[in-house]
Amino acid sequence: MALILLMALLMLGVGLLFWLPKYRLQRAIARPFPRRYAKILRKNVPVYARMPADLQLQLKHLIQQFLHQKKFVGCDGLTITDEIKLTIAGKACLLLLNRVTLVYPALSFVLVYPTAFVVRHAEVAAGGLVTHRNQVLLGESWSDDRVILAWDHVRRSNAENDPGHDVVLHEFAHQLDSESGSTNGAPYLMSKARYARWSSIFSEEFALLQEAAQHHSLSVIDHYGATNPAEFFAVATEAFFEKSVALGQEHPVLFNALKEYYCVDPREWR
Numbered sequence: 001m002a003l004i005l006l007m008a009l010l011m012l013g014v015g016l017l018f019w020l021p022k023y024r025l026q027r028a029i030a031r032p033f034p035r036r037y038a039k040i041l042r043k044n045v046p047v048y049a050r051m052p053a054d055l056q057l058q059l060k061h062l063i064q065q066f067l068h069q070k071k072f073v074g075c076d077g078l079t080i081t082d083e084i085k086l087t088i089a090g091k092a093c094l095l096l097l098n099r100v101t102l103v104y105p106a107l108s109f110v111l112v113y114p115t116a117f118v119v120r121h122a123e124v125a126a127g128g129l130v131t132h133r134n135q136v137l138l139g140e141s142w143s144d145d146r147v148i149l150a151w152d153h154v155r156r157s158n159a160e161n162d163p164g165h166d167v168v169l170h171e172f173a174h175q176l177d178s179e180s181g182s183t184n185g186a187p188y189l190m191s192k193a194r195y196a197r198w199s200s201i202f203s204e205e206f207a208l209l210q211e212a213a214q215h216h217s218l219s220v221i222d223h224y225g226a227t228n229p230a231e232f233f234a235v236a237t238e239a240f241f242e243k244s245v246a247l248g249q250e251h252p253v254l255f256n257a258l259k260e261y262y263c264v265d266p267r268e269w270r
């Protein structure tokens with residue numbers, strides 16, 4: 001009898017362990033979206049105001065989930081405010097609209113610096129010699145659990161001020177890229193056939209961008225994308241959301257591949 005009771009208690013405990021986080025999340029999503037949050041979105045994520053009501057509602061739910069699950073950490077004395085949280089979560093969640101996906105499952109922390117920050121990277125030369133190099137960055141995405149951002153740049157960068165350059169879209173595209181197991185320019189695509197199609201389209205477009213960068217030719221996709229396939233996907237994502245008409249006209253095949261992946265057409269939000 002005691003054993004049965006113990007088993008029942010154990011099962012109840014395990015059940016609660018699984019049920020409680022889900023219950024808390026559902027409660028967080030069900031809370032009314034504060035008006036001051038919507039005001040911040042209209043100011044710092046201007047595309048929000050131009051979206052249809054169903055996407056606005058989806059975005060608000062995704063933001064609530066993001067805010068519930070991720071911890072924001074202010075660095076170098078920065079105090080985390082609602083404006084910082086809403087601006088970053090709002091832009092990051094644009095990449096998840098209409099998609100059957102979790103909200104950046106590997107991500108636990110968003111570290112925010114007031115301005116550009118310095119990171120120290122180790123580099124291993126061919127002979128095995130390790131050197132360290134300081135790099136000034138506006139953003140960085142780690143595949144394990146964090147994204148690091150410079151707040152002054154996040155606040156300034158949007159499609160209105162500097163189209164095609166948005167450090168939040170960029171770093172969160174890297175997060176999606178790493179969900180496939182390696183950060184190589186191909187996010188999780190569900191089928192072998194889709195990977196093959198993606199690889200063929202992106203390899204060709206990457207080569208075109210490398211050529212444009214070598215010849216200093218104008219391109220709707222920033223030349224930084226020619227660095228490697230992972231940067232190409234991140235930079236193409238920025239162009240897809242912020243220079244959608246030009247990208248659709250000049251790179252229709254790439255645009256359609258991104259449209260199929262992101263499940264939205266930002267040309268409709270102008």
Ligand SMILES: [Zn+2]
Binds near residue numbers: 170174230234
């Ligand atoms: Zn990058």
